[in-house]
Amino acid sequence: MNDFGQRLSDAILAKKTPAMVGIDPRWELLPEELRRDAVAEHGETTKAVAQGYQVFCQRVLDEVADLVPVVKFQMAFFEAAGAEGLLVLSQLVDHAHDAGLLVVLDGKRNDIGSTAAAYANAYVGSIGIGSTTLRPWNADALTVSPYLGTEGINPFVESCDKHGTGIFVLVRTSNPGAGAIQELSAEGRSVCERVADLVEGASASLTSTPDGYGPLGAVVGATVPEQLVALRKRMPHVPLLIPGYGAQGGSAADTSAGFDERGLGAVVNSSRAILFSYRLKDGAEAPWKDSFATAARRMIDDLATHTPAGRLR
């Protein structure tokens, strides 16, 4: 089985773009007709929210499936719709796979030992019941938070190695205050550099080709371009997931250092700019059903113009 790093590179080459669409639904931003229909059917309940997310996100997936290699579901928004929201999430993961997309679940999970293994089994591995092996969530990759150290990472690495799946470890996030922990420096290395070394070390051991990308990725924000340069060099076998493009202030040029000269090695996420471009500044709504492909094409062109991803074309 190909590992996640290979599958991600293949998908980027096939779609000729490193654009990742972030599926971050927000009830109050959904098209009014969807909210009205959902409440008419289910009342003002989490079930209505879940139904709204299902209809909306399926349309997003159908619109972008031919354009981008990978989507990232932000689990928080589905969890905020209770267990019904998570049922819809699991259906959307299947829908995305059926449409030919790779799926990253952005859950920033983290724990140790057998509990970390339970998360790994849940999202990027499998569980055994009697003689049956099941993949409960069947994601291609999961985001993981590193505060617990290597014991919080290794159970995920084992699952990824066994199942051809991946993780993206938070290394340097895109929020202004991230440095308070991540940039602390001791004995010549900052916290985020130590996490980067941990990911690169674990990844190199799993990567089959010397210049390829392994199944262990890292999250490095577009809002810290000078860190992106340094961390890209520090993790040569590690595919990057770059958030912070667009609504959070990072430009396409800011993501440029994440790529190698072939245009591989990184995916760039955009959520709000693709999902909610139909919402006009005065609060009115433009037609929404075709807005997702239009917004995705705009991002794809922007990345192709201002980063090495243009060489994928």
Next chain:
Amino acid sequence: MNDFGQRLSDAILAKKTPAMVGIDPRWELLPEELRRDAVAEHGETTKAVAQGYQVFCQRVLDEVADLVPVVKFQMAFFEAAGAEGLLVLSQLVDHAHDAGLLVVLDGKRNDIGSTAAAYANAYVGSIGIGSTTLRPWNADALTVSPYLGTEGINPFVESCDKHGTGIFVLVRTSNPGAGAIQELSAEGRSVCERVADLVEGASASLTSTPDGYGPLGAVVGATVPEQLVALRKRMPHVPLLIPGYGAQGGSAADTSAGFDERGLGAVVNSSRAILFSYRLKDGAEAPWKDSFATAARRMIDDLATHTPAGRLR
């Protein structure tokens, strides 16, 4: 509305113990009759796992409800049973509340900005749909991971302040390799000391009584008793959640420094020793239905004998 710190202290005083039961179900350790019944009804599916967890955990809750103030559900195990597992978790939270227990969800969630707010709304806050306000998960508190800095904590603090709920921030965890990140020291303070200062700073501003405990708690492992002494002093308004007792190697005496002289200020978690005491070393099963109260009483007595929690009696 009383804040979570007050409600936690009240519950500890009412039950006269700081023992917390960790609800960490594992399919392969469930009583054989439960597994057989569940598979007979649902086949080898995640639905069978979810049903097994429901029957098992309801019994645990019913057995310990009169003995302890608070239970902690480990979300990873429920997530490993897919969306069905999370539906059962939400039902068990209600069941625990009906039985008079406080509920902590151990999800170690973390994100920034509006995504962190979505987690906060989901677990310790509320969401609005039209004119209706709903509490999707209705937990009393949630565990939170601090790698993203204050922007990853503040949205939770706002929800807690508004809803009388709490969080427990990971400060110093109980695993052997935790120090790789958490003990890194720069400019006179380690990473975990910085996180502790962050939690104490945010907590002091929310705490109404000068010697009371606020709604913001911290996770500090029993396996690092010297750190527990220092971190307890560093966070005088912060209730501690102490894992690592029992199966992970921490003794009751190791948790002692977490308490004030009244026996308040900390809860001590035990999961495996209470849930799976019916499993004998040779793989056989002792009767399980009454095992949970017996094991909980053993822990309660141990804490009363070797820590200031004895003064609660």
